[in-house]
Amino acid sequence: MTNLVVGGTGKTGRRVADRLTALGLPVRAVSRSSSPSFDWADRAGWGAALDGAEAAYVTYQPDLAMPGAVEDVRAFTELAAARGVRRIVLLSGRGEAGAEAAEQVVRASGLEWTVVRCAWFMQNFSEGHLLGPVLDGVVALPAGEVAEPFVDADDIADVAVAALTGDGHAGRVYELTGPELLTFAQAADELAKAAGRPVTYVPVTAAEYAAGAVAQGLPEEEAEGLAALFEEVLDGRNAYLADGVREALGRAPRGFAAYAADASAAWSPAS
Numbered sequence: 001m002t003n004l005v006v007g008g009t010g011k012t013g014r015r016v017a018d019r020l021t022a023l024g025l026p027v028r029a030v031s032r033s034s035s036p037s038f039d040w041a042d043r044a045g046w047g048a049a050l051d052g053a054e055a056a057y058v059t060y061q062p063d064l065a066m067p068g069a070v071e072d073v074r075a076f077t078e079l080a081a082a083r084g085v086r087r088i089v090l091l092s093g094r095g096e097a098g099a100e101a102a103e104q105v106v107r108a109s110g111l112e113w114t115v116v117r118c119a120w121f122m123q124n125f126s127e128g129h130l131l132g133p134v135l136d137g138v139v140a141l142p143a144g145e146v147a148e149p150f151v152d153a154d155d156i157a158d159v160a161v162a163a164l165t166g167d168g169h170a171g172r173v174y175e176l177t178g179p180e181l182l183t184f185a186q187a188a189d190e191l192a193k194a195a196g197r198p199v200t201y202v203p204v205t206a207a208e209y210a211a212g213a214v215a216q217g218l219p220e221e222e223a224e225g226l227a228a229l230f231e232e233v234l235d236g237r238n239a240y241l242a243d244g245v246r247e248a249l250g251r252a253p254r255g256f257a258a259y260a261a262d263a264s265a266a267w268s269p270a271s
Contacts, residue, residue, distance in 0.1 A: 007059035015157035149177030174244035194260035
């Protein structure tokens, strides 16, 4: 069956698409730059992306906590069901009220659903919005001294592919974390070891974070939304481990030090 990957160029979507392709399965990875294209802000293009798909991995940009996300997910899920999709896997956020509301939409869809609920991606430091700060040596976030169970995007992709292609995952909520809790200061120390350069974590307020993100080119509305989200979820509510990787795959998740060692080339001077 054709597997639709919404957000096919993103951190997890790209990995999911690559794994499905390696398995020899039909894949349609869509994004704003693909053909057919997919944009959450343009529902007119969703039908072409869904045409012929029987399973879908769904990621929402910029985040399920943002205004309008639940309505978008509901409209997409209804259209997917009408177009013949029978299995859906939703990437969700841990400790986010908006994400949980979107999960409920998927659970009530009548489709074979799986929710992959994730902690903070390790790859945010090497592929995402924090790559620049790591290269600059200063990671400033409104996280205080809270601990986070960082999760590897490769583990997320493995779970998502298992849910898309295998049996026994329908009706499951897999809560994914790494194997340990780290403060952002401890994570910065691990990054520094792997990168061979100083990396320091600096706690800031949500307003200071938003202002810095805007100064770096992020649209003001998105920057303020992310700052509010970080302030909400980085309050200690997620400072515990979950066993979703083992439940879905029968193995342990990858730790932060192993991720940092593998990603070290992203922080080398030649990168």
